[in-house]
Amino acid sequence: xxxxxxxxxxxxxxxxxxxxxxxxxxxxxxxxxxxxxxxxxxxxxxxxxxxxxxxxxxxxxxxxxxxxxxxxxxxxxxxxxxxxxxxxxxxxxxxxxxxxxxxxxxxxxxxxxxxxxxxxxxxxxxxxxxxxxxxxxxxxxxxxxxxxxxxxxxxxxxxxxxxxxxxxxxxxxxxxxxxxxxxxxxxxxxxxxxxxxxxxxxxxxxxxxxxxxxxxxxxxxxxxxxxxxxxxxxxxxxxxxxxxxxxxxxxxxxxxxxxxxxxxxxxxxxxxxxxxxxxxxxxxxxxxxxxxxxxxxxxxxxxxxxxxxxxxxxxxxxxxxxxxxxxxxxxxxxxxxxxxxxxxxxxxxxxxxxxxxxxxxxxxxxxxxxxxxxxxxxxxxxxxxxxxxxxxxxxxxxxxxxxxxxxxxxxxxxxxxxxxxxxxxxxxxxxxxxxxxxxxxxxxxxxxxxxxxxxxxxxxxxxxxxxxxxxxxxxxxxxxxxxxxxxxxxxxxxx
Numbered sequence: 001x002x003x004x005x006x007x008x009x010x011x012x013x014x015x016x017x018x019x020x021x022x023x024x025x026x027x028x029x030x031x032x033x034x035x036x037x038x039x040x041x042x043x044x045x046x047x048x049x050x051x052x053x054x055x056x057x058x059x060x061x062x063x064x065x066x067x068x069x070x071x072x073x074x075x076x077x078x079x080x081x082x083x084x085x086x087x088x089x090x091x092x093x094x095x096x097x098x099x100x101x102x103x104x105x106x107x108x109x110x111x112x113x114x115x116x117x118x119x120x121x122x123x124x125x126x127x128x129x130x131x132x133x134x135x136x137x138x139x140x141x142x143x144x145x146x147x148x149x150x151x152x153x154x155x156x157x158x159x160x161x162x163x164x165x166x167x168x169x170x171x172x173x174x175x176x177x178x179x180x181x182x183x184x185x186x187x188x189x190x191x192x193x194x195x196x197x198x199x200x201x202x203x204x205x206x207x208x209x210x211x212x213x214x215x216x217x218x219x220x221x222x223x224x225x226x227x228x229x230x231x232x233x234x235x236x237x238x239x240x241x242x243x244x245x246x247x248x249x250x251x252x253x254x255x256x257x258x259x260x261x262x263x264x265x266x267x268x269x270x271x272x273x274x275x276x277x278x279x280x281x282x283x284x285x286x287x288x289x290x291x292x293x294x295x296x297x298x299x300x301x302x303x304x305x306x307x308x309x310x311x312x313x314x315x316x317x318x319x320x321x322x323x324x325x326x327x328x329x330x331x332x333x334x335x336x337x338x339x340x341x342x343x344x345x346x347x348x349x350x351x352x353x354x355x356x357x358x359x360x361x362x363x364x365x366x367x368x369x370x371x372x373x374x375x376x377x378x379x380x381x382x383x384x385x386x387x388x389x390x391x392x393x394x395x396x397x398x399x400x401x402x403x404x405x406x407x408x409x410x411x412x413x414x415x416x417x418x419x420x421x422x423x424x425x426x427x428x429x430x431x432x433x434x435x436x437x438x439x440x441x442x443x444x445x446x447x448x449x450x451x452x453x454x455x456x457x458x459x460x461x462x463x464x465x466x467x468x469x470x471x472x473x474x475x476x477x478x479x480x481x482x483x484x485x486x487x488x489x490x491x492x493x494x495x
Contacts, residue, residue, distance in 0.1 A: 093134065149229065155180070231326040249339040263328065437457050481493070
């Protein structure tokens with residue numbers, strides 16, 4: 001590697017090596033390897049316990065119905081309905097904050113969903129209805145990085161067979177008390193730690209009526225200028241335990257992510273299709289970061305093995321979740337969901353057949369939730385949140401110029417207007433001064449995840465970095481991530 005200082009950037013020119021019959025992209029980097037676990041984060045993950053998960057889910061089930069529409073009813077028994085559930089969730093965040101010396105800012109996002117406004121959910125909300133999102137903010141400790149945020153959420157509303165029923169039993173143990181339990185457990189585990197950037201723990205309502213609560217929170221985040229770099233939505237992460245189901249896999253959780261961003265303009269869409277970037281949206285890079293966190297903090301084999309099964313589609317067929325609301329506001333967001341769902345235990349009235357009947361028990365009940373599995377999902381969420389909140393920001397303004405400027409013999413730069421068989425990447429450092437080095441990553445165009453990496457030293461603050469590799473840009477996809485001195489890795493930026 002030869003280094004030559006240019007003003008104001010540093011150029012890294014990798015000398016070509018003999019190909020020896022191998023593709024060029026195999027010769028100039030090392031295979032991507034998992035990051036070493038941070039012992040502080042690893043210890044925090046151990047605090048996530050199935051017993052806490054079970055208590056949260058059973059408490060939420062105990063509110064009878066958590067139908068979003070029940071917020072407007074006055075004839076429910078005391079302590080029943082979604083408003084009581086909202087108060088209890090807020091009390092849990094407040095108690096966690098008390099135990100960490102007031103480290104959390106517990107907030108309510110309260111608004112009225114009026115069907116007269118003509119929203120896409122109007123057919124599922126018959127009259128003006130109050131909706132409350134609960135969220136708690138763990139502020140970053142570094143003023144230069146605290147504006148960067150990561151968020152975890154689940155929806156605390158539930159439903160039975162009839163979407164407009166605001167009185168009937170709707171336990172919602174898996175869909176989605178399990179996701180709310182993940183959010184609360186992440187807050188419990190991470191609240192005593194200090195991160196340079198900010199973490200938000202949320203529980204939203206109105207999901208079953210058409211993603212109403214998450215849409216409002218995502219719009220609030222956009223309007224208030226939240227620099228949300230990652231949203232983790234947990235919905236149906238209970239590891240369904242229907243007796244006799246041998247197809248459920250408890251060593252993995254599905255992570256869904258959009259490919260082409262829903263907010264892409266026609267110009268952006270044309271560029272994405274031209275360069276083959278359909279598999280490199282911010283949400284897809286977030287999903288890969290979840291997979292990387294699993295490889296770092298979980299063993300590959302054995303009883304404790306757990307992994308993220310990356311799904312290259314926004315969600316399951318004909319269904320959607322709260323991450324889509326954040327995608328529509330331009331944020332990177334993914335959905336966690338158990339490997340195999342049982343629809344007898346989603347959106348169903350509770351029915352227990354008579355003794356001796358072969359009919360299945362219907363309803364979303366706690367007896368069909370695997371609390372140990374939910375704890376594993378919570379640990380993976382917490383590992384991802386902690387890694388991203390501890391890491392530097394991703395490289396900014398990453399470009400891959402196709403027209404190469406050359407400056408022979410120190411003369412003024414001139415444009416040759418020629419394509420080059422190598423690849424030059426240029427980027428700006430992220431805000432803050434915590435980058436120890438960068439990883440230049442690449443993979444074959446057909447590979448689902450990053451395969452090779454090359455470490456590049458960081459330059460003084462505010463200095464752009466330029467790297468030239470003798471690897472044909474036509475044969476691989478490139479990306480760059482920031483890494484701090486402890487090995488925390490940012491999301492990957494792509495040119």
